[in-house]
Amino acid sequence: MKLKKIVLTGAAGRLGSYLREPLTALCDELVSTDLEDVGTCYPGERFMKADLASFDDMMAVIEGATMVIHMGAFVDEGPFEQLLGPNFIGSYNVWEAAYRTGARRVVYASSIHAVGMYDKNVCLDTEMPHRPDTFYGLAKCFSEDLGRMYWEKRGLESVHMRILSCASVNNPRSLGSYLSYDDLIQLVTRCIDTPVTGWAVVYGVSDNDRSPVDNTKAAFLGYRPKDNAEDFAQAVFAEMEAPLDPLDKTHMCHGGPFASVDLGNSGLAGLNVVDDRKKT
Numbered sequence: 001m002k003l004k005k006i007v008l009t010g011a012a013g014r015l016g017s018y019l020r021e022p023l024t025a026l027c028d029e030l031v032s033t034d035l036e037d038v039g040t041c042y043p044g045e046r047f048m049k050a051d052l053a054s055f056d057d058m059m060a061v062i063e064g065a066t067m068v069i070h071m072g073a074f075v076d077e078g079p080f081e082q083l084l085g086p087n088f089i090g091s092y093n094v095w096e097a098a099y100r101t102g103a104r105r106v107v108y109a110s111s112i113h114a115v116g117m118y119d120k121n122v123c124l125d126t127e128m129p130h131r132p133d134t135f136y137g138l139a140k141c142f143s144e145d146l147g148r149m150y151w152e153k154r155g156l157e158s159v160h161m162r163i164l165s166c167a168s169v170n171n172p173r174s175l176g177s178y179l180s181y182d183d184l185i186q187l188v189t190r191c192i193d194t195p196v197t198g199w200a201v202v203y204g205v206s207d208n209d210r211s212p213v214d215n216t217k218a219a220f221l222g223y224r225p226k227d228n229a230e231d232f233a234q235a236v237f238a239e240m241e242a243p244l245d246p247l248d249k250t251h252m253c254h255g256g257p258f259a260s261v262d263l264g265n266s267g268l269a270g271l272n273v274v275d276d277r278k279k280t
C-alpha cells in the first residue's frame, strides 16, 4: 500500500541522496527538505527548503504527511550551542509537528554514538542503557527518549535506527560497523512498511562477520542486511602500519574517535569519510 505523503529531512545530505529515489516508490508524494538544495527532483518528489530549528518551517513541511524520515542534523561533534538548534530543538520540532498534524510515525537516524562509550568487546543489544560519547551522541539519546515519550503519552510511533558507519570500509573499525547504501535503503523501507512498530530501536549495520551489535530484539522489523564488510578485510589489514593500542578509546570503544575526542571537538576529523553522495 502506497502512503500519501512522506517527508525526508536532511534530503541534501549524503545518506538522504541515496534514499530520495527509493522513497518516491513508497508514496504518492515525497517532500524532501533541507537547508541546502537537492538539485533536480525525481518524479513524485518536491523540495521544500526549511530549517529544522524553526517550528513553523517543520509544521509547513510535515502537514499532511503519514511518515517523517528524519535524517537532518549537524553531523559531527561540536560545541553544545552548535548542536542545540538542528539536533535537539530540531527533533522536538519534528516530533511536535508530526503529532499536531496527525502523522503516524517518525523514522529517525539515531547513531551508535548514543551508546559509544561501551567497550568494543561488549556486544550491544537494543535495550542497553544510553552511554553517549559526545554532545552529538547526547542529542541522539535525547531524540530516542523524546520518541519514546511521544509514543507512550501520545501514540506517535517511531523507529530509531542507530546507524554505525554508513561509509566506505577503509579502517579496522568499519569492518564491524559498515552499513552499505543498499542495506540502508532496505532498513528504511522496513521501518516504513512494517505495519505496527510502536517505539523501537534497531542498529543500522550490514551483515558483517565482525558486527559488534545484536538486532535480535528488532527482528520483527524484518531487516535482513545483505552486504558484508569482510569482503574488504584483507585490503584494510594490508594498509595497517602498526598494531592498534587497546588502551586508546578510539580503538576500544564503540564510538571510535568520537569516544576519545574532548567534548565539543570534531570526531569526524578522525575518520576518513568519502563524500560520495549520489547525484540526481
Ligand SMILES: NC(=O)c1ccc[n+]([C@@H]2O[C@H](COP(=O)([O-])OP(=O)(O)OC[C@H]3O[C@@H](n4cnc5c(N)ncnc54)[C@H](O)[C@@H]3O)[C@@H](O)[C@H]2O)c1
Pocket: 009, 010, 011, 012, 013, 014, 015, 016, 033, 034, 035, 036, 050, 051, 052, 053, 070, 071, 072, 073, 074, 075, 085, 086, 090, 109, 110, 111, 112, 162, 163, 164, 165, 166, 167
Ligand atoms: N553517515 C553515517 O555513517 C551516520 C552514522 C550515524 C548516524 N547518522 C545520521 O544519519 C543522518 C544523515 O547523515 P549524513 O551522513 O547524510 O549527514 P550529512 O551531513 O551529509 O546530511 C545532513 C543534512 O542535514 C542538513 N541540516 C543540517 N542542519 C540543518 C537545519 N538546521 N535545517 C535543515 N537541514 C539541516 C544538512 O544540510 C545536510 O544536508 C544524520 O542524522 C546523522 O546523524 C549518519
